Amino acid sequence: MGNKQTIFTPEQLDAYQDCTFFTRKEILRLFYRYRDLAPQLVPLDYTDKPDVTLPYELIGSMPELKDNPFRQRIAEVFSASGDGNMTLDDFLDMFSVLSEMAPRDLKAYYAFKIYDFNNDDYICKSDLEKTVNKLTRNELTPEEVSLVCEKVIYEADADNDGKLSLEDFQHMIIRAPDFL
Amino acid sequence: IFHGFYAEEKLVGNLASMSASERIKAIQKMPETMRKKREISNRVLKEITRKSRRRGAGLSCCTGCLLRAAVFYRRFENVLSESFGRLRLWHRTLKIIGAEFGTSVLSYFLFLKWLITLNIFSFLINFSFITVPQFVAAAPNNLPFTGLELFTGAGYFQETVLYYGFYTNATISKAENGPSYNMQLAYIFSIGGYFAVCFLILLFSMARSFYRNFVNPLVHPGTASKLLCTWDFSVTNEKAVRLKQRNLSTQIKEELAGVNREVLSFSVRERVVRMVIHLVSWAASLGTAVAACAGIYFLSINNLKLFVEGRKNDLATEAAMLVLPVVTSLLNTFIPFFYSWLGRLEGFQTPGQQIYVTIVRNIILRISIVGILCCYWLNVVAASDSQCWETLVGQDTYRLVLFDFVFCLLGCFFGEFLPRIIGTTCSVNRGLPEFDIGRNILDLIYAQTLTWVSVLFSPLLPGIQIMLFSIVFYVKKVSLRMNCQPPRRFWRTAQMTTLFILLLFFPSFLGVLSVIGVTVWRLKPSEECGPFRGLPSMFAAVSEWIRVLESYAVSHWVVWVYHNLITSELFFFIISTPVVFLIYFYWKIIEGRKTMARLLHMLIIN
Numbered sequence: 001m002g003n004k005q006t007i008f009t010p011e012q013l014d015a016y017q018d019c020t021f022f023t024r025k026e027i028l029r030l031f032y033r034y035r036d037l038a039p040q041l042v043p044l045d046y047t048d049k050p051d052v053t054l055p056y057e058l059i060g061s062m063p064e065l066k067d068n069p070f071r072q073r074i075a076e077v078f079s080a081s082g083d084g085n086m087t088l089d090d091f092l093d094m095f096s097v098l099s100e101m102a103p104r105d106l107k108a109y110y111a112f113k114i115y116d117f118n119n120d121d122y123i124c125k126s127d128l129e130k131t132v133n134k135l136t137r138n139e140l141t142p143e144e145v146s147l148v149c150e151k152v153i154y155e156a157d158a159d160n161d162g163k164l165s166l167e168d169f170q171h172m173i174i175r176a177p178d179f180l
Numbered sequence: 181i182f183h184g185f186y187a188e189e190k191l192v193g194n195l196a197s198m199s200a201s202e203r204i205k206a207i208q209k210m211p212e213t214m215r216k217k218r219e220i221s222n223r224v225l226k227e228i229t230r231k232s233r234r235r236g237a238g239l240s241c242c243t244g245c246l247l248r249a250a251v252f253y254r255r256f257e258n259v260l261s262e263s264f265g266r267l268r269l270w271h272r273t274l275k276i277i278g279a280e281f282g283t284s285v286l287s288y289f290l291f292l293k294w295l296i297t298l299n300i301f302s303f304l305i306n307f308s309f310i311t312v313p314q315f316v317a318a319a320p321n322n323l324p325f326t327g328l329e330l331f332t333g334a335g336y337f338q339e340t341v342l343y344y345g346f347y348t349n350a351t352i353s354k355a356e357n358g359p360s361y362n363m364q365l366a367y368i369f370s371i372g373g374y375f376a377v378c379f380l381i382l383l384f385s386m387a388r389s390f391y392r393n394f395v396n397p398l399v400h401p402g403t404a405s406k407l408l409c410t411w412d413f414s415v416t417n418e419k420a421v422r423l424k425q426r427n428l429s430t431q432i433k434e435e436l437a438g439v440n441r442e443v444l445s446f447s448v449r450e451r452v453v454r455m456v457i458h459l460v461s462w463a464a465s466l467g468t469a470v471a472a473c474a475g476i477y478f479l480s481i482n483n484l485k486l487f488v489e490g491r492k493n494d495l496a497t498e499a500a501m502l503v504l505p506v507v508t509s510l511l512n513t514f515i516p517f518f519y520s521w522l523g524r525l526e527g528f529q530t531p532g533q534q535i536y537v538t539i540v541r542n543i544i545l546r547i548s549i550v551g552i553l554c555c556y557w558l559n560v561v562a563a564s565d566s567q568c569w570e571t572l573v574g575q576d577t578y579r580l581v582l583f584d585f586v587f588c589l590l591g592c593f594f595g596e597f598l599p600r601i602i603g604t605t606c607s608v609n610r611g612l613p614e615f616d617i618g619r620n621i622l623d624l625i626y627a628q629t630l631t632w633v634s635v636l637f638s639p640l641l642p643g644i645q646i647m648l649f650s651i652v653f654y655v656k657k658v659s660l661r662m663n664c665q666p667p668r669r670f671w672r673t674a675q676m677t678t679l680f681i682l683l684l685f686f687p688s689f690l691g692v693l694s695v696i697g698v699t700v701w702r703l704k705p706s707e708e709c710g711p712f713r714g715l716p717s718m719f720a721a722v723s724e725w726i727r728v729l730e731s732y733a734v735s736h737w738v739v740w741v742y743h744n745l746i747t748s749e750l751f752f753f754i755i756s757t758p759v760v761f762l763i764y765f766y767w768k769i770i771e772g773r774k775t776m777a778r779l780l781h782m783l784i785i786n
Contacts, residue, residue, distance in 0.1 A: 015221065017258070018204050019208065019214050021208055067421045080213060089213070106211055109211045135425060140432060158781060158784055
């Protein structure tokens with residue numbers, strides 16, 4: 001309404017606003033952040049929906065993600081092709097879910113997908129072991145890691161099949177108010 | 181998770197039947213990629229236009245107009261929210277603090293910001309309804325201004341709008357037979373209205389906090405939730421991340437080792453010894469609190485004697501007035517150290533227990549100090565033969581608030597700046613100090629309690645407190661980034677925030693409400709100053725007004741409300757009995773659901 005920007009059509013901006021938790025200004029700011037990663041690849045005109053994908057290395061070097069131990073999994077989960085290369089849509093999606101305005105069950109759903117390393121819709125013991133190693137930076141011995149994973153599965157597995165399904169995980173998250 | 185074509189059709193149908201804002205919220209919450217969401221959104225719009233077209237061609241242009249109007253309205257809403265978003269206070273600073281130190285430290289700053297907004301609200305109400313009319317009818321101020329007033333609050337400030345004593349009891353009117361402004365009613369109603377709104381705000385925040393953070397855990401949250409749920413995804417500083425990883429691994433090791441520790445049960449003799457140790461420490465802490473209160477009480481009585489007898493305005497008497505706030509702040513600073521030392525000595529089973537017990541002891545100390553001061557003000561000062569006792573109380577609170585602020589800054593200097601210098605130059609093993617979240621939030625609760633007590637006696641003190649809190653915000657922020665490291669222990673942010681809001685509501689706010697209640701209903705206002713001079717009690721202004729209203733036919737409902745609802749005991753009994761029943765009923769429902777969940781869990785496993 002009065003902002004003379006030529007990057008998106010008004011309908012595109014409205015569609016972005018409807019699908020993410022961001023306002024117009026925030027979407028434009030995110031677009032500029034996306035573009036700053038590779039100014040030569042990203043055009044300034046998105047009205048004709050160009051098909052531009054940025055490689056994972058650029059995304060992973062952003063200051064918000066650089067030190068996050070799960071940055072590779074986050075990029076893989078949110079990228080449409082599953083290999084960490086992200087289009088602008090994926091980029092906006094990712095930040096929308098990671099923002100503080102996203103509801104907890106949405107975050108829990110994506111957290112489940114991030115922790116599910118082998119993409120089989122269950123968090124099995126090997127997924128948990130990889131998670132623990134990433135969270136503690138390999139400071140625990142393999143026996144301790146294994147013990148911890150067994151405890152986690154014992155406590156959270158409601159239907160006793162040896163792995164955590166999405167419902168088990170969401171049930172656990174609901175009981176932990178500190179999850180962000 | 182949406183598999184299948186028919187599930188999608190059903191979803192589109194559901195979305196099409198919702199209102200526009202609900203639909204947008206539902207689409208935003210869907211865990212799908214953007215492309216899928218756009219697809220679904222387009223299909224929903226097509227479905228809506230198809231439905232409206234079916235209802236009749238005559239209506240289709242109307243729906244087209246309505247759709248366009250809805251889009252226009254949404255764009256207007258966005259512009260409004262964007263311009264208000266710029267007014268969000270300290271948004272960027274808070275994000276940076278959260279990124280470098282985690283959400284536990286951030287909760288302190290959010291609490292501070294929330295208290296500042298409560299004070300801004302109080303200041304606006306008092307300023308617009310009480311102070312501005314007073315400026316119109318102000319008497320000239322003939323006292324000299326020396327710099328000492330800023331510390332003692334007396335002297336020149338005595339005859340300004342800062343204190344209760346200056347306000348007139350007249351009905352102010354600018355022109356003859358023009359609209360008049362009854363200062364007495366304005367005073368009571370604005371302060372009463374502010375406390376009522378504060379009560380509702382606190383009640384709702386507490387309820388929301390409880391609801392979000394205290395959902396009944398069926399099982400004691402063990403390693404599982406600690407592991408997968410306490411990773412603070414908002415931390416982006418490399419050092420902080422590495423520290424968090426090290427902490428998590430230490431905690432996991434402790435937990436694994438602790439499993440073996442819990443298995444040992446204590447022998448009877450050891451249990452008795454532990455109980456005796458706990459009793460002795462509680463006795464010591466309560467004893468110190470009682471001693472502190474007694475000391476403050478006798479000191480203040482002496483002060484009053486000095487003031488009433490002396491009545492000289494020289495430097496010695498003014499300096500003597502500062503002794504009470506300095507002593508109070510000193511006690512508030514050093515006794516908590518004693519409590520933490522006691523806590524460490526006692527040897528609790530979990531560090532969480534130690535934190536809770538220390539917080540409870542600290543809050544008992546501070547609330548009893550405020551309590552004893554209120555007792556002194558209401559019993560001794562109000563009955564003394566000083567000229568204007570409310571102004572005296574206002575001045576006391578001004579000095580207490582000011583010196584609490586000064587000691588807070590000093591505490592920041594000695595507690596964070598010096599240890600950092602020592603930690604980096606002399607003994608490098610100690611490392612940087614940590615930000616003591618619990619202690620700082622309790623300081624805030626104490627300062628806010630004093631401010632609330634002072635609203636009646638010094639209507640502009642919340643405005644001063646806003647300034648002091650803002651300075652504290654900046655100083656703490658700078659000190660945090662310069663001197664502190666991210667917290668090492670796991671601090672259950674959500675539960676602790678709920679606890680602190682509960683502490684703010686229950687001992688602090690309700691205590692202040694009872695003090696204000698006693699003052700308004702029971703105490704005799706001073707004869708020579710203030711808006712209620714000459715009346716038997718402050719509430720008498722309202723009863724007189726009701727008597728005046730009885731003669732007007734239009735306002736009979738107000739009189740009826742007053743006689744039958746506000747002043748009748750039967751009404752409160754009728755209200756509180758169903759409330760108690762409701763609470764008991766809900767509690768039983770929760771218990772029943774817990775049992776049901778346990779049974780279902782058993783069924784699923786087997």
